[in-house]
Amino acid sequence: xxxxxxxxxxxxxxxxxxxxxxxxxxxxxxxxxxxxxxxxxxxxxxxxxxxxxxxxxxxxxxxxxxxxxxxxxxxxxxxxxxxxxxxxxxxxxxxxxxxxxxxxxxxxxxxxxxxxxxxxxxxxxxxxxxxxxxxxxxxxxxxxxxxxxxxxxxxxxxxxxxxxxxxxxxxxxxxxxxxxxxxxxxxxxxxxxxxxxxxxxxxxxxxxxxxxxxxxxxxxxxxxxxxxxxxxxxxxxxxxxxxxxxxxxxxxxxxxxxxxxxxxxxxxxxxxxxxxxxxxxxxxxxxxxxxxxxxxxxxxxxxxxxxxxxxxxxxxxxxxxxxxxxxxxxxxxxxxxxxxxxxxxxxxxxxxxxxxxxxxxxxxxxxxxxxxxxxxxxxxxxxxxxxxxxxxxxxxxxxxxxxxxxxxxxxxxxxxxxx
Numbered sequence: 384x385x386x387x388x389x390x391x392x393x394x395x396x397x398x399x400x401x402x403x404x405x406x407x408x409x410x411x412x413x414x415x416x417x418x419x420x421x422x423x424x425x426x427x428x429x430x431x432x433x434x435x436x437x438x439x440x441x442x443x444x445x446x447x448x449x450x451x452x453x454x455x456x457x458x459x460x461x462x463x464x465x466x467x468x469x470x471x472x473x474x475x476x477x478x479x480x481x482x483x484x485x486x487x488x489x490x491x492x493x494x495x496x497x498x499x500x501x502x503x504x505x506x507x508x509x510x511x512x513x514x515x516x517x518x519x520x521x522x523x524x525x526x527x528x529x530x531x532x533x534x535x536x537x538x539x540x541x542x543x544x545x546x547x548x549x550x551x552x553x554x555x556x557x558x559x560x561x562x563x564x565x566x567x568x569x570x571x572x573x574x575x576x577x578x579x580x581x582x583x584x585x586x587x588x589x590x591x592x593x594x595x596x597x598x599x600x601x602x603x604x605x606x607x608x609x610x611x612x613x614x615x616x617x618x619x620x621x622x623x624x625x626x627x628x629x630x631x632x633x634x635x636x637x638x639x640x641x642x643x644x645x646x647x648x649x650x651x652x653x654x655x656x657x658x659x660x661x662x663x664x665x666x667x668x669x670x671x672x673x674x675x676x677x678x679x680x681x682x683x684x685x686x687x688x689x690x691x692x693x694x695x696x697x698x699x700x701x702x703x704x705x706x707x708x709x710x711x712x713x714x715x716x717x718x719x720x721x722x723x724x725x726x727x728x729x730x731x732x733x734x735x736x737x738x739x740x741x742x743x744x745x746x747x748x749x750x751x752x753x754x755x756x757x758x759x760x761x762x763x764x765x766x767x768x769x770x771x772x773x774x775x776x777x778x779x780x781x782x783x784x785x786x787x788x789x790x791x792x793x794x795x796x797x798x799x800x801x802x
Contacts, residue, residue, distance in 0.1 A: 389735035390720040393727040402726050406679040407439035413642040414681045415649035418747040420691030423776040424683050425489035432641045442634045443511035447644035448485050451522040453514030460497040461509040470494035475785050481749040483691050483700050483784035515623040520601035521554045523594035530591040541580050545573040560605040574602045613661040624668040645802040646682050654769025655762050682770035686718045688779035692751035702781045704753050712743040723777040738767035748802040
């Protein structure tokens with residue numbers, strides 16, 4: 384089936400200015416990416432976010448990254464006394480594989496702009512940068528211990544108990560996960576007790592409570608990972624959804640958020656085969672929590688070029704070739720009929736067949752093997768159900784990593800394929 388007329392019709396009503404008019408009043412704008420390593424996706428997402436911040440009063444950016452690492456970026460971009468004066472320097476301190484996902488020149492350029500933007504504002508009006516993800520169990524435990532030593536030494540015993548429970552596993556989540564699978568070795572009780580203690584303290588530090596939420600979420604995630612099925616994916620996306628809601632409440636009345644994450648998290652699960660697999664996404668959860676009229680979900684698609692990824696979990700970052708989209712895929716259709724760059728809005732009434740037919744839509748994670756492209760990397764998608772808008776780039780190239788040294792892998796391989 385030819386979708387040429389559908390693509391032309393959507394492109395005529397598109398464009399960046401029209402997109403901003405449609406999404407500027409939303410409480411949450413989620414902007415996706417079809418890979419974790421494509422320059423065009425990161426550049427365009429940053430430019431849209433700058434305009435949402437400067438012109439529409441958005442309060443913070445929440446990303447598919449770890450809370451402690453992003454807290455270091457946040458202190459820099461919000462000009463804290465204990466923050467690094469150059470956000471790029473803060474980004475170079477990312478150590479968890481895949482470092483290039485956030486430690487790249489594209490994110491550094493955006494964060495430098497954000498610090499410049501914030502420097503002219505009162506501290507309480509500065510725009511934040513926060514990690515929504517779940518992986519930083521040991522780092523978050525250490526942050527909690529440091530906080531309690533300074534502010535609440537009487538609560539140290541509870542935190543130390545949780546820390547000691549995890550110590551035998553040597554900061555190796557696979558060892559912990561396997562232990563919970565085959566022997567009764569769970570640290571769940573200690574973590575729940577710690578979280579309850581921090582939540583109950585009057586005037587509790589927001590960052591300390593959030594680190595405790597990460598520890599609780601990560602512990603549940605690792606236990607779920609070894610059982611298989613959708614549970615681990617859902618623990619992770621529900622954690623990101625809850626973190627987003629806590630941040631909006633923390634920023635106060637009228638707060639608005641931009642979220643950066645992979646299409647597989649941003650898109651509503653009901654628009655793909657994820658719902659049938661029992662999986663949820665932060666996009667679908669946000670629509671349910673805040674109302675679909677308060678949330679904008681923007682998917683991103685790209686054509687041939689290159690991408691930064693690893694050939695295996697924990698492997699060195701490489702610039703790998705991305706072929707043209709396969710025949711009949713969204714990428715193949717757009718390459719044939721769309722302009723080189725386009726923003727396509729999805730009309731709520733009388734959507735064309737391109738938006739209502741199930742179409743394969745490419746998804747590349749941090750692990751990518753181009754030779755397997757014909758057999759995978761595509762998610763069956765009904766665009767009108769999955770997103771509100773789509774950005775398209777006909778040619779692509781990899782992001783520019785800040786460092787290419789091999790980094791330690793502290794996590795089990797994320798499913799599917801590191802997204």
